Amino acid sequence: MMLIRRSTLTLAGAASLTLGFGLAAQAQSPDLSEPPAIEGEVLGDHGSHTLRMGFGLAESSPQYLSSRYFADILEARTEGRISVNIFPNSQLGDDVQMMEMLQTGTLDMTYPSSSAATTYVPELAAFDLPFLLPSREAAIAVMQSDVGQSMLDGFEGTGIKALTFSENGYRQLSNSARPVTSPEDVAGLDVRGLSVRTMENPVHLAIWQALGANPTPMAFGELFSAMEQGVVDGQENPWSTILTSNFHEVQDYGTETRHVYTPFVMMMSERTWNRLAPEYQELVQEAARQSAEYEIQLSTEYDDWSRDQLEARGMQITRLDDEQIADFQEAVQPVYAEWAPRIGEDLIAEIQAIVEASMND
Numbered sequence: 500m501m502l503i504r505r506s507t508l509t510l511a512g513a514a515s516l517t518l519g520f521g522l523a524a525q526a527q528s529p530d531l532s533e534p535p536a537i538e539g540e541v542l543g544d545h546g547s548h549t550l551r552m553g554f555g556l557a558e559s560s561p562q563y564l565s566s567r568y569f570a571d572i573l574e575a576r577t578e579g580r581i582s583v584n585i586f587p588n589s590q591l592g593d594d595v596q597m598m599e600m601l602q603t604g605t606l607d608m609t610y611p612s613s614s615a616a617t618t619y620v621p622e623l624a625a626f627d628l629p630f631l632l633p634s635r636e637a638a639i640a641v642m643q644s645d646v647g648q649s650m651l652d653g654f655e656g657t658g659i660k661a662l663t664f665s666e667n668g669y670r671q672l673s674n675s676a677r678p679v680t681s682p683e684d685v686a687g688l689d690v691r692g693l694s695v696r697t698m699e700n701p702v703h704l705a706i707w708q709a710l711g712a713n714p715t716p717m718a719f720g721e722l723f724s725a726m727e728q729g730v731v732d733g734q735e736n737p738w739s740t741i742l743t744s745n746f747h748e749v750q751d752y753g754t755e756t757r758h759v760y761t762p763f764v765m766m767m768s769e770r771t772w773n774r775l776a777p778e779y780q781e782l783v784q785e786a787a788r789q790s791a792e793y794e795i796q797l798s799t800e801y802d803d804w805s806r807d808q809l810e811a812r813g814m815q816i817t818r819l820d821d822e823q824i825a826d827f828q829e830a831v832q833p834v835y836a837e838w839a840p841r842i843g844e845d846l847i848a849e850i851q852a853i854v855e856a857s858m859n860d
């Protein structure tokens with residue numbers, strides 16, 4: 500047991516401080532859970548490492564806050580011999596580029612969406628199937644299952660060591676053209692279909708084609724200015740990302756489609772991994788799991804809160820009832836016809852069994 504400084508608690512604290520001064524300020528983040536206290540022994544001297552980790556989201560995101568916790572665990576338990584420098588906001592590249600940097604050893608760690616990594620582990624594309632995971636509990640059960648673990652193990656031989664899944668979350672549609680309540684609104688009857696930015700992932704492309712949009716794959720880091728300049732009408736991401744990346748500044752409409760649940764995968768360059776002493780490797784793996792658990796907790800706290808914040812900031816948000824969701828589900832059936840055989844019917848059945856078991860818990 501040891502005393503640890505808490506570097507990630509400032510946001511909620513700052514919000515209440517502001518309120519304490521009587522300024523009716525909007526909270527900048529939900530009243531976030533504190534990261535669990537850092538416990539466990541301090542390791543002996545197995546060398547010193549300064550690791551660089553890059554990813555796409557902003558400093559206010561659950562991904563960043565939990566990565567700080569990851570860094571804090573490593574620093575505390577090695578007395579500073581391992582330190583992690585975090586580069587958010589796609590500063591070092593996009594998801595695809597940073598995974599390539601891990602392979603060549605020019606970057607130590609990154610934290611992409613699973614959808615960007617299907618070129619390494621094709622099975623990950625199961626997560627991209629629309630409406631496969633009906634609840635967060637089901638999604639977490641799949642990520643923590645043997646099926647999930649074998650997806651992480653599937654990176655072996657790629658030059659990338661996958662450490663853990665965590666939550667990017669349920670994706671929602673936003674756009675600057677019109678309110679969307681149905682697939683017809685996406686496709687446009689008298690007007691052109693929405694141009695929607697997608698991740699660089701063929702299943703996502705198929706989803707938005709099936710919905711009658713004009714999908715454009717694009718790196719996340721280019722997305723804000725593409726929307727600002729009207730290159731695309733819209734995009735889809737969890738509410739927390741829409742908020743923390745300020746997309747509401749250029750997107751007037753949101754629709755709670757929850758069409759895909761996307762995990763994040765925390766990963767390390769195999770070259771970096773192999774340079775670490777076994778004791779350090781074990782610690783990194785443990786810290787990754789602990790930070791992922793914290794990330795999921797933060798992401799859960801952020802989700803509905805972010806939607807309400809977006810609404811408070813003027814985004815017009817459409818919630819869909821079961822029938823309206825069913826219309827979207829029906830419209831994306833061609834995606835299953837095309838992709839289920841390629842991703843693997845057995846794998847999908849296994850995932851569905853995990854989903855069902857999680858619903859009966």
Ligand code: TK8
Binds near residue numbers: 612736
């Ligand atoms: C951030 C991405 C992002 C993802 C996307 O690097 O590209 O839309 O949802 O979170 O991983």
